[in-house]
Amino acid sequence: MTRSIKKGIYVDERLLKKIAGKNPLSTPTIKTWKRACVISPEMIGFTFGVHNGKIHVDVLVTEDMVGHRLGEFSGTKKFTRHGGKMQKELEQKKQEAEIAAAKGATAAAADAKGAAKK
DSSP states (O other): OOOOTTTOOOOOHHHHHHHTTOOTTTOOOEEEOOTTOBOOGGGTTOEEEEEOSSSEEEEEOOGGGTTSBGGGGSOSOOOOOOOSHHHHHHHHHHHHHHHHHHHHHHHHHHHHHHHHHO
């Protein structure tokens, strides 16, 4: 559900106090747990450490982010990979290609050393 117009947007007052009158370039990362806070134009240029449930993810606020929420730029889920038979085959082929490339590189280096001795 969206927030009603009469209530206005939710911008955390504490965050605004922390950035009031400060230079965005010289200010260190500002840590926050307020993922629902809407990004306002005053926040442009500042780096916020937005908590994702485990760590603080650094988010540099740009002009394109105004109107969005801080939590949108700090994902809470980590994608590992899809499993299954096809994925295992692809990984195996990739690993074999890397081994073949490494063997080719060592053979070329050995040939170069042998040619240099003669």
